[in-house]
Amino acid sequence: MCSHSTFAGEGHPLDAVLVGLRPCGAHDFITTRLRRAPIEAWHLLGHLKETWGHPSPASWAVRSRHCCHCLCFMRKMLAAVSRVLSGASQKPASRVLIASRNFANDATFEIKKCDLHRLEEGPPVTTVLTREDGLKYYRMMQTVRRMELKADQLYKQKIIRGFCHLCDGQEACCVGLEAGINPTDHLITAYRAHGFTFTRGLSVREILAELTGRKGGCAKGKGGSMHMYAKNFYGGNGIVGAQVPLGAGIALACKYNGKDEVCLTLYGDGAANQGQIFEAYNMAALWKLPCIFICENNRYGMGTSVERAAASTDYYKRGDFIPGLRVDGMDILCVREATRFAAAYCRSGKGPILMELQTYRYHGHSMSDPGVSYRTREEIQEVRSKSDPIMLLKDRMVNSNLASVEELKEIDVEVRKEIEDAAQFATADPEPPLEELGYHIYSSDPPFEVRGANQWIKFKSVS
């Protein structure tokens, strides 16, 4: 079973390690890693465990048996290997061996059928995913995931303060929605907004720096977690439900301007009971506004489960006269297809449509909520192990030969680095200067004086 060494020259210490590993996908990955840095060799174990310890589809079973054998061998050899390599000079990160596998260009997948309300037909039940798109979605979801986890870490270190509502678990929603619309379309959401801020075009650097309240943040440190804005992205809104009429207003502007754009107006299962949302439904339907109302149902409004908050938990039907669809919000392809369908519906001038995305958040409501007093750890773990959106996409791509495990791990590493750099920046960047406290009160006005905490303290206000 052992193959020729991938390293030039005979008797190289690495050969021993690589014996028998070639059939497993880990071979190429390990090769490049050991070349780069001995320290990373220790991380190999972690990766291997992750790969093989994963609940595996049948196709993994065969490989597992081979690889368990290799794993034992690996443990013994790694100590020797790292000693050998620690004296070697570090090469720049260029691959010794490019995994010369032929990947498929695209693959067709079946997706769950959406429940429909007042619709004859729904989104398609199969979709084509290209390799390029798959890698893009994977990278984006992984970036959102790692960014949120980094925010969690920074919050616990008290570098981020104030409100911080994390969306890890809900990555398929933000990335899937973005995949279904154009950059010229519009989006507005509530306070669990970091993922959308990223998918709408801001960098992780700007987002984390805004969370830490520094001047390099996207709102110069004055908005924080709930008030981030980008082109065609209207935040980030702190008042539960208020963003829904705003979204209908943006849709009115789309129709007014006649540019064939739509507005995605998001709210949660908790906000779905707000009266102003029903007022917005009424006007949007009356005036046929190109508004896609989207309920991100993560089963809990803060600490209140949907059963305890809503007389009807069929959120996709709550628009009554507005057609609706209920979508599996953990499957990015399902979200993407449903969004494409909904956007086409709106663009055709038929008026608004409602989507309910069934999703889940791993964190509590905010950083002050451990998230286990109103739900069980078992429930969280079950969702993580069976329905994690990143895992689902990864499985699909690997099983259909759209990507290799190593390639996706490469992306993981790159993403981690990007997040690390952004966190460094967000921690080191200075806060906005005190002189600017009074800035941006009014738009387009000449400078004026603002009274501070007492009559002798004055700030200058510049637009």
Add this chain to the structure above:
Amino acid sequence: MAAVSGLVRRPFRQVTVRDAINQGMDEELERDEKVFLLGEEVAQYDGAYKVSRGLWKKYGDKRIIDTPISEMGFAGIAVGAAMAGLRPICEFMTFNFSMQAIDQVINSAAKTYYMSGGLQSVPIVFRGPNGASAGVAAQHSQCFAAWYGHCPGLKVVSPWNSEDAKGLIKSAIRDNNPVVMLENELMYGVPFEFPPEAQSKDFLVPIGKAKIERQGTHITVVSHSRPVGHCLEAAAVLSKEGVECEVINMRTIRPMDMETIEASVMKTNHLVTVEGGWPQFGVGAEICARIMEGISKKPVLEYSQAQIKRLKLAFALSQLSLPSPRSCIQFPGCSCCSCHWC
């Protein structure tokens, strides 16, 4: 001949406050396609108080929009449209109903420019009748000048006469900030002389500048909206007794023109504030506080709706509870003879 006729000034005309606001909106709708009006009964009914008469016939459904009775909803829609680049005028049938939508005015409109670090502006106008009308009872008579005037990020204007009304609505529409315009229903039908410059399509009254309606030397009387008229009537009566009042029409509640008020008080050493709102935490209270801080040595007398807290339907009683010319006269007389501080 043509050159000479260009120099001939147009004569003064009598224009009601209602028509002045109508004209101002009409001119701005014509000037900028992004301007539109929405509210209850603004289109086909010609406006609950006929302020938007004729506009729907001229501009149609796209620009003059009748809304259902959903203040929070349509105020939010208006703010969203402003965020997306349009320039809405959102009419509240009266500002009492704006309380249902006040979250959209304050949290979605006023605070957004600041919280976005200057990225997202909200060029919207909220307008409608404010304060007391004739016998409409407490729920329909509240003055919101102090409530909206409290909030940074918002501009609040309160016209008295036709010139104020037209100039301020045009300035408000052209302003890139959220502006609340507090009109007065009882003033809608009152005609005023319209100076020639006010007849121009580019006539603007600057926001943030008060106007001295009447020069005087003995006492400063500061007011806004309908009570300005009462103050002027009172001043005319007092003048016969040898007391010359300087009457200041605030025009803007926020940002308040303290310079004009302070300069006047420095001259007269006496100040009376007159308003239709409740006294506690009111506009007059703010002016007094600032005068106390700013000029420091001169205490101030304040008169507003005083001890009457509730408006009853009984007409006679409601007459007594609001500032009127007679009540404005009583007070200065009192201050001159017994409360004479310099």
